[in-house]
Amino acid sequence: MRIFTAALATETNTFSPICVDRRAFEASLYAPPGEHPETPTLCSAPITVGRRLAAEKGFELIEGTAAWADPAGLVNRLTYESLRDEILDQLRAALPVDAVVLGLHGAMVADGYEDTEGDFLTRVRNIVGADMLVCAELDPHSHLTAKRLAAANFFIYFKEFPHTDFVDRAEDLWRIALDTLAGRVKPAMSVFDCRMIDVYPTSREPMRSFVDKITRTEAADPDILSISVVHGFMAGDVPEMGTKMLVLTDSKPEKGAVLARELGLELFAQRGTFIMPQIDEKEAVSRALAAVSGPVVIADTWDNPGGGTAGDATVLLAELLAQGAQDTAVGTIWDPMAVQICMAAGEGAEIQLRFGAKSAPGTGNPIDGFVKVVRLVRNAEMRFGESYAPFGDAAHIQLNGIDIILNSTRAQSFDPSLFSAMGIEPTSKKILVIKSTNHFYASFAPIAAEILYCSAGTPYPNNPARTPYRRAPRDIWPMVDNPHGDAQGAP
C-alpha cells in the first residue's frame, strides 16, 4: 500500500496589509519531501503521524512538500501556484498510490483564488480520479466550500481553540483513512450551514461543553465517525464565509444531516455568547491604574499577529501615555524601521523616534517622542511551550516612564519571557500590555494579578455586522437577526 501526503497552509486575513510571498513560507516552514522536521507544525501533523503509522503498519508513505506561512494577508499568486504545482507534480510522479492524505488550513486566499483549498483539492481529484480516497485535516478557522466537499472524501477539523489537539485530530484522520482503505468504513460527509459567524474559544463556556458533547456523541455511536464545528473565519472576505457543522458518518448521510442540523441550530441558539467580554482602551487603562496589585495584563486582543494583523497598533499605548501610566511595559509593537534606527543609535542613546501604526488604518497614529534606547537584542526569542518563537531584532525603549519593546519579526505575545529577553522583569511591573487574543492565557495567567481583554481600535474586522465585506454573505447572523427564516432560528 502506498499513500501520498503533503501540506500547504496559511490563514489569510484578507483585510491585512501584510502580503505573503515565497519568503514568508520559507521563514515559517518550507520542507521539501523527506525534510519535514520530526515535530509537526499546526497544519502538517498528517505527515509526522503518517510516518509513525507507516512504520508501524508497514505501508509506504510518499512525502510531498510541506509549506506553512504564519497568518497574514493575501498570498502572492505565483507563490500559491508554484507551491501547489510543486505538490501536484510530486503526486503525479508518485502514482500509483492508494490514497492522498493532506494537511491544509482552509482559510488561504491567494490573488486570483478565493478558494485555494477548493482549487488545490479539485486538481488533486483530477489527477487521481473519482475512486481514490482523498482526505485532509484542517483548522476550524476556515471556509467550508461546496467545491472542497465535492473534491474530497472527508475532512477532519481541530476541535479545540486554542488548537491544542492538532496531533490528536491527525490521528483521527489517519485512523478513518486506513479503515476506509481496509473496507471497514465508508465515510460520508453531511453539512449544515449555521448561517452565522462568531468566535468560539473552547477554553470557556459555552463552547467547552459543546465540544465535550460532540466528542461523547462520536464515542457513543458507531455510525458517527467524526463531528467537526467549522468555526469559519470572519477576517476572510470570501463568498462562503461562515460557521458550518460537519458530521462524518459511516455511509449514513441522512442520519448525518439530521444530526448536523440539530447541532448547528443548538450552536446558533447560543450565538453571541461564546467570546470573552471585551472593554475599550480607556476602561482597560483606568482599571489597570486603579488596581491594588500587579501586574495587570491588558491583552490588545484584536491586534494579534497570530490572526494576521501587523501587530503595530498604538491605540493602547497612546491611552497609557494620556493617562500618565508608569511602571508599565508594552510588548510588542512591530516596527522594523524604528528598530533599525535604534540599532544605529546604540544602547544608552536618547533619540527622537517615530514608531508604530504605520501599516493599516484603525490602528492609531505613529507615536513621536524623545526615547531612551535601553537594550538591543538581535534575533530575539520568547518561549512558546516547549520551543521558542522568534520576534526578530528588537529594541527596548523608554518613553515617559513606559518600557516599550519594538520588534522586527511579527509575533504574537505568547509568553512573559518576551519581556525578560529584553531586560524587563515582567513580575515587577504594574501593567503589562501584550498582543494576543487567547494563546497568551496559559503562560500569563500564573503571573497576572488580573487579565483584561481590550478591544482597541479596529486592526481586525472583529465586528461582522459592521465589517465592510465585499464578497462574504450578508444574509447570515450578525448581519441579519434571523437568517434561518423559521421558528427554530428565531430568538
Ligand SMILES: [Zn+2]
Ligand atoms: Zn485557527
